[in-house]
Amino acid sequence: MPPLLHAAARNPALPPDLLGRLLDAADTDEELADALADRPDLDPAQARRLAGRDEDSAVRLARGGALRTTDVDPVTRPLVALTLLDEGRGDPAWARQLARQLARDPDPYVRMRLCSCPGLPDEAAELLATDEDTAVLAELGLHTRRSDLLARLAAHPEAEVRRWVAANEAAPPRLLTALLADEDVRTRGQAAGNPTTPGAVAARRVDDHPLVRQRLSEHPALPVETYHRLAEDPALRVRGSLAENPGIDLPLMHRLLDDEDPDVRRRLARHPHVPLDLLQRLAVAVRIGAALLPRIARAAPDELTALAGSSEPRVRMLVAEHRDLPAAVRDRLAADPDAAVAKAVAPHPGLTSAQLTAVLDRFGTKVATALAANPDAPAALLDRIAATEPVPIKALRAIAAHRHATPGALAHCLASPDPRTAEAAAANPALPPDVLRALVG
Numbered sequence: 048m049p050p051l052l053h054a055a056a057r058n059p060a061l062p063p064d065l066l067g068r069l070l071d072a073a074d075t076d077e078e079l080a081d082a083l084a085d086r087p088d089l090d091p092a093q094a095r096r097l098a099g100r101d102e103d104s105a106v107r108l109a110r111g112g113a114l115r116t117t118d119v120d121p122v123t124r125p126l127v128a129l130t131l132l133d134e135g136r137g138d139p140a141w142a143r144q145l146a147r148q149l150a151r152d153p154d155p156y157v158r159m160r161l162c163s164c165p166g167l168p169d170e171a172a173e174l175l176a177t178d179e180d181t182a183v184l185a186e187l188g189l190h191t192r193r194s195d196l197l198a199r200l201a202a203h204p205e206a207e208v209r210r211w212v213a214a215n216e217a218a219p220p221r222l223l224t225a226l227l228a229d230e231d232v233r234t235r236g237q238a239a240g241n242p243t244t245p246g247a248v249a250a251r252r253v254d255d256h257p258l259v260r261q262r263l264s265e266h267p268a269l270p271v272e273t274y275h276r277l278a279e280d281p282a283l284r285v286r287g288s289l290a291e292n293p294g295i296d297l298p299l300m301h302r303l304l305d306d307e308d309p310d311v312r313r314r315l316a317r318h319p320h321v322p323l324d325l326l327q328r329l330a331v332a333v334r335i336g337a338a339l340l341p342r343i344a345r346a347a348p349d350e351l352t353a354l355a356g357s358s359e360p361r362v363r364m365l366v367a368e369h370r371d372l373p374a375a376v377r378d379r380l381a382a383d384p385d386a387a388v389a390k391a392v393a394p395h396p397g398l399t400s401a402q403l404t405a406v407l408d409r410f411g412t413k414v415a416t417a418l419a420a421n422p423d424a425p426a427a428l429l430d431r432i433a434a435t436e437p438v439p440i441k442a443l444r445a446i447a448a449h450r451h452a453t454p455g456a457l458a459h460c461l462a463s464p465d466p467r468t469a470e471a472a473a474a475n476p477a478l479p480p481d482v483l484r485a486l487v488g
Contacts, residue, residue, distance in 0.1 A: 049078070050466060054473035055486040056082040062480065065487045070096060073104075080104045089113050098127070106130050125149055129160050139166060146171030155180040162186040172196060181205045188212040194219050206231035213237035224248050236262035246270060257282040264289040274299055283308050290315040300325060309333045316340055323350060330361040337391060339368040348373050360385040367391035378402070386410045393417035400425040407431070412439055419445035426451045433459040440465050447471035454479045 073080040084107040094113040098105035109130040121128035131137035149161045150171045188200040189211040201212045213226040214237040226238040240262030250273040316329040319341040380392040433456040447460035448471040460472035
């Protein structure tokens with residue numbers, strides 16, 4: 048029962064008297080406090096009360112927008128103040144005050160959090176740069192934009208510190224060039240993949256360790272000939288990273304289209320600029336899965352129309368994953384004779400109740416989960432799916448969180464042996480008040 052109680056605590060329809068009871072109980076229940084901290088309807092007094100419970104609850108409330116600068120004392124709740132600064136809602140004057148206080152804090156986690164604080168004063172950065180904790184120095188190396196500090200940290204004896212300097216895109220190209228020769232392979236890899244590292248210089252690591260070559264294959268500005276050399280690499284992870292790199296040219300895409308490994312071809316399908324003719328060939332050659340590909344996401348309406356008319360269901364299925372299709376294309380795919388295509392388009396907003404019901408009539412439980420995920424699915428359709436035996440667990444889980452779910456459908460969800468389904472139902476505002484009171488009781 049406790050997990051359902053915690054889910055009910057997130058229910059937007061929770062009556063005020065029950066919310067007050069749960070706030071009282073949150074003093075001794077950490078998970079309940081977390082659930083209540085996620086509520087967007089807490090009034091200022093309730094938020095302050097919950098924030099007074101512990102630092103974690105206060106940080107959660109600050110991140111969610113329930114706490115304001117006037118609610119937080121940066122001296123006694125420094126992590127909460129840092130969270131508000133990170134969210135852009137803190138008092139800018141806090142940065143200097145917190146920096147002086149926290150740069151010497153005995154907890155290394157607090158000092159690490161300070162390293163990424165916006166507007167970190169120079170005096171605090173200097174103190175952090177002399178920290179004895181390697182993790183603090185590594186965090187500073189990743190976030191600081193001061194070239195002098197980066198140079199000092201790049202010379203640190205601990206590889207972990209140098210590694211995160213090499214990952215910092217604010218590092219000067221000359222410093223990254225030096226880190227390409229570091230004795231630590233992961234440091235060289237970070238420098239090789241850093242887009243600030245000059246491409247012609249990074250290319251010199253083309254014969255390095257496979258880990259370095261993998262990161263190098265992600266660099267967006269290598270010489271063309273380097274990309275083609277990497278396409279011959281025996282390491283699958285190198286060619287796989289290369290296939291998604293926006294810097295490769297069309298001849299190399301054609302070359303990777305014939306790669307012996309299906310994962311390389313699958314990742315090529317995720318390239319943002321892969322030509323549509325290649326993408327159609329990839330759809331037939333490898334199992335891409337249910338995902339909106341970047342090239343499909345940026346396709347023009349006429350391109351989507353042409354692809355939706357393909358005789359190959361696997362191509363039509365790629366288009367069906369798009370959630371902003373022209374109405375004519377959407378309707379055509381909703382009437383598709385292939386179950387996989389209909390399943391892919393079923394969650395698309397804008398489909399009518401009649402269209403969604405027709406899809407269920409044609410394909411039954413094969414498409415139940417996709418239909419239940421449609422934000423416009425009518426209550427009658429959700430009731431029908433929820434009462435199906437056996438109902439797919441994922442379909443019932445989608446119904447449990449649906450805005451059109453009825454009390455009858457939610458009763459099926461609460462009775463589900465799947466905890467995630469029952470918890471989603473407990474948090475649904477359509478849950479009858481008497482049931483909600485029973486859960487809290």
